[in-house]
Amino acid sequence: MSGDLRTNSILGATLGAVLGTMAIGLFANGVVHSNYPEKAGYLPEVTAEEGGGGPSAPAGPPDFGRLFADQTQLASLVTHGQQVTAVCGACHDFTAGGPNRTGPNLHDVFGRHSASHPGFDYSDAMKAHNVTWDYLTLNAFLTSPGTAVRGTRMAFAGIHNENDRVAAIAYLRSISPNNVPLPAPLPEAAPAAAAGGAATTTTTTATTTAHGTN
Ligand code: HEC
Structure with a gap:
């Protein structure tokens, strides 16, 4: 189903998300719409594989x-x-x-x-x-x-x-026998992981797996 939309989303995360959103608007009957949540559904898997320090991590200290x-x-x-x-x-x-x-x-x-x-x-x-x-x-x-x-x-x-x-x-x-309390997780990490469904920002991490499952 809708192969070239998938191709676009593999080529560019933002582009893919934008096209997906546009396509939903253009073909509101659901042909493309059904593809969108399916793609987003791969996100947790990718997050688990990478295990942190992803490509979008800014120059700050590790989490x-x-x-x-x-x-x-x-x-x-x-x-x-x-x-x-x-x-x-x-x-x-x-x-x-x-x-x-x-x-x-x-x-x-x-x-x-x-x-x-x-x-x-x-x-x-x-x-x-x-x-x-x-x-x-x-x-x-x-x-x-x-x-x-x-x-x-x-x-x-x-x-x-x-x-x-x-x-x-x-x-x-x-x-070391010394104990130093673990810092709280950085705030940026939480929304990306919790967004689940339709977040544009998390589309980036989906590209690799989306490619692999095609
Ligand atoms: C070529 C020798 C050398 C290597 C290789 C080296 N160090 Fe050191 N390290 C030193 C010296 C000399 C000091 C003391 C520095 C000073 O007094 O300015 C030191 C100090 C330190 C300190 C501060 C210790 C304190 O008591 O304050 C840490 C931590 C440390 N090193 C970690 C490491 C780790 C981890 C590695 C490997 C990834 C490493 N070092 C590799 C020579 C080395």
């Missing part, structure tokens, strides 16, 4: 409150984070009571105050940083250490892939 809320998803992030943080092992020990190396022991760094691990000679820049290492402060630091803490001695470019960075933070959190 930790949402990403870490689901225990299954969190467990796979922790596993992935352990792999991501293997590179840190060149300079950091992660074990409880383990030594300082080129960098300080990181076992309890999540929830620990910056530059506070005993026996490590921190740079003046790190001593002046004065934060608790939590979701957002670690996210900023690990994105680009030298930008977040100008003059740090941590000679590491950063974890540029957001999913990898979030996973690294999930891992650091999982090994």
Whole structure:
């Protein structure tokens, strides 16, 4: 049914939505109308597959409150984070009571105050940083250490892939005895997920799956 309307919606999310809306107006007898809710019905599936950090996510920090809320998803992030943080092992020990190396022991760094691990000679820049290492402060630091803490001695470019960075933070959190309350999910995420039926904004995420089911 109505193949070229589907094609349009695959080519461009906004275009598809606009055409769909126009088509409903033009062919109000329902030929096109029946296609519209069917397409929208694929949305939850796509959302679940992507699992966050979608293409429409703006430049803001990751939505930790949402990403870490689901225990299954969190467990796979922790596993992935352990792999991501293997590179840190060149300079950091992660074990409880383990030594300082080129960098300080990181076992309890999540929830620990910056530059506070005993026996490590921190740079003046790190001593002046004065934060608790939590979701957002670690996210900023690990994105680009030298930008977040100008003059740090941590000679590491950063974890540029957001999913990898979030996973690294999930891992650091999982090994730390410190508890830092999870931030509330960001407000933008809720309307997109809850819109369900006819939201123009969610059409973007439907394109891939709509293509796959044709
Ligand atoms: C080349 C060595 C090196 C690598 C690789 C490295 N670090 Fe570091 N890291 C350091 C040094 C040195 C410091 C202390 C920085 C200072 O005093 O300015 C540090 C400090 C830190 C701190 C602050 C600790 C505190 O007690 O305040 C965190 C958090 C951290 N690193 C996380 C990581 C993570 C996560 C990775 C891997 C993704 C990593 N580092 C990779 C050398 C490294």
